Amino acid sequence: MAVRCVVGLQWGDEGKGRVIDLMTDVVDIVARYQGGNNAGHTVVIEDNTFKLHLIPTGILRPGKKSVICNGVIVDPAALLEEIAQLEAAGLDVSSNLLVSDRAHVVMPYHKAIEAVSEEIRSGAKNDTTGRGISPCYADKASYNGIRICDLYDEELFRRQVRTNLALKNPVLKQWSSGGEMSEDAIVEEYLGYAQQIRPYVCDTIAYLNQAIDAGKRVLFEGAQGSMLDVDFGTYPYVTGSNATVCGIPAGAGIAPRNVEEVLGVLKPYTTRVGAGPFPTELTDATGDKLRERGKEYGATTGRPRRCGWLDAVAVRYAMKLSGVDRIALTNLDVLSTFEKIGVATAYTAQGQAQEHFPAAPAQLASCEAQMKWFDGWTEEITEIRAYDRLPTNARVFVEAVEQMLCVPIQTVSVGPERSQVIHREG
Ligand code: IMP
Numbered sequence: 001m002a003v004r005c006v007v008g009l010q011w012g013d014e015g016k017g018r019v020i021d022l023m024t025d026v027v028d029i030v031a032r033y034q035g036g037n038n039a040g041h042t043v044v045i046e047d048n049t050f051k052l053h054l055i056p057t058g059i060l061r062p063g064k065k066s067v068i069c070n071g072v073i074v075d076p077a078a079l080l081e082e083i084a085q086l087e088a089a090g091l092d093v094s095s096n097l098l099v100s101d102r103a104h105v106v107m108p109y110h111k112a113i114e115a116v117s118e119e120i121r122s123g124a125k126n127d128t129t130g131r132g133i134s135p136c137y138a139d140k141a142s143y144n145g146i147r148i149c150d151l152y153d154e155e156l157f158r159r160q161v162r163t164n165l166a167l168k169n170p171v172l173k174q175w176s177s178g179g180e181m182s183e184d185a186i187v188e189e190y191l192g193y194a195q196q197i198r199p200y201v202c203d204t205i206a207y208l209n210q211a212i213d214a215g216k217r218v219l220f221e222g223a224q225g226s227m228l229d230v231d232f233g234t235y236p237y238v239t240g241s242n243a244t245v246c247g248i249p250a251g252a253g254i255a256p257r258n259v260e261e262v263l264g265v266l267k268p269y270t271t272r273v274g275a276g277p278f279p280t281e282l283t284d285a286t287g288d289k290l291r292e293r294g295k296e297y298g299a300t301t302g303r304p305r306r307c308g309w310l311d312a313v314a315v316r317y318a319m320k321l322s323g324v325d326r327i328a329l330t331n332l333d334v335l336s337t338f339e340k341i342g343v344a345t346a347y348t349a350q351g352q353a354q355e356h357f358p359a360a361p362a363q364l365a366s367c368e369a370q371m372k373w374f375d376g377w378t379e380e381i382t383e384i385r386a387y388d389r390l391p392t393n394a395r396v397f398v399e400a401v402e403q404m405l406c407v408p409i410q411t412v413s414v415g416p417e418r419s420q421v422i423h424r425e426g
Contacts, residue, residue, distance in 0.1 A: 005261070007244060007324070011234075018043055019263070020057040029058065030059075030065070032054075033071045033247050034223060036054065036073040036131055039054070039300070054074065058219070066097050067098045068097070069251055070205065072100070074105055074106065079099070083097070102203075104148075106132045109135075111132040113132075113135045114135050120175070126237055133239060137241060161183050220245075232321050263327070266328075266330070269294070269308065271305040279367050281307070287306075313347050317356075333420075341375075345370055347369060354367055374393065379391055385422060410423070
């Protein structure tokens, strides 16, 4: 398969980074098509833990190209910091990173406006990562966005900043503790970034299409998770982009028919950072145990993640949106020592079965998850590398999940290390 995609099937943090890292061995290019530095992909290689926020995971494999496509929004300061960290770890970023000239730029006023809107929403906060994501995407849609290519036309760029400040400064003056922002300061700061990122900037649409035509193997890396997709997720408790496979054509500039295979990633339980309905949430000691065993704290913000049982209803919905061919099941080791393990197989509301995933948050919040229960296993499984060596109850659980989802589970991971993965036959 020349063009593949890895997509998260829950609310993010499914372990996509480690799955992508394994696949980068057999691809030429890894490309990000949506999101910004709100993402946090953690990859553990021997004694080093890498937390990638903006740069595709391919950067960790020497010689592989990493592309930040047009659908990604780029905070240049964050990008430069990530480049510096990777180079300090001995990785060759300058030969391998490409950044789209059409990608939109996260500006300082995006973060300030986001803080203000979270404040104003008070009771209905989204609990964003605070990286300016949704205001930046909103500006893209309102034609007030600033793209990377604009940074190289000083007159245009200054005019764009002036227009944005004319719109935003009155709001910031009234609502933001930081007050109004200065055109000169922003222009000076960003022109400096523009020079520093210049060597990476190019037409990634031309680059990717030429690569695909030449038969290069491309892997698209989804950030966040399907249930945070701005169109299909639990709106308004979502992120500003299309985190499903639907985001690839618009976010990378390739034709939809090019995507030949989709690998869905999921954990055998559910986590969610931030607000929004969560039908299988566990707010008790079992949820705390999942959080502690799974080290479920945000890679970007360090916030404790909300934890609950696997929600097969949400996962099946997510799988339909992206047309998932195979599944990578991560974090199975986290479930060791639980006496009983639950999976939601259906929702009911007022005693009625819900046939479709509800659109309204209140409707989803009122759904009752119908659970199927499995016996757990007592032994730790982190050292196991062959599927048939897993405890019987672990295999019964994996195979039951596979049946519920009707798609093969190809790999099962049993720890965060590159080597802690079990490949199944077939
Ligand atoms: P934003 O993307 O910062 O606007 O945040 C919107 C919602 O998506 C918040 O609930 C965040 O916690 C959540 N979110 C954003 N990025 C990630 C991620 O990479 N993993 C998990 N949740 C995320």
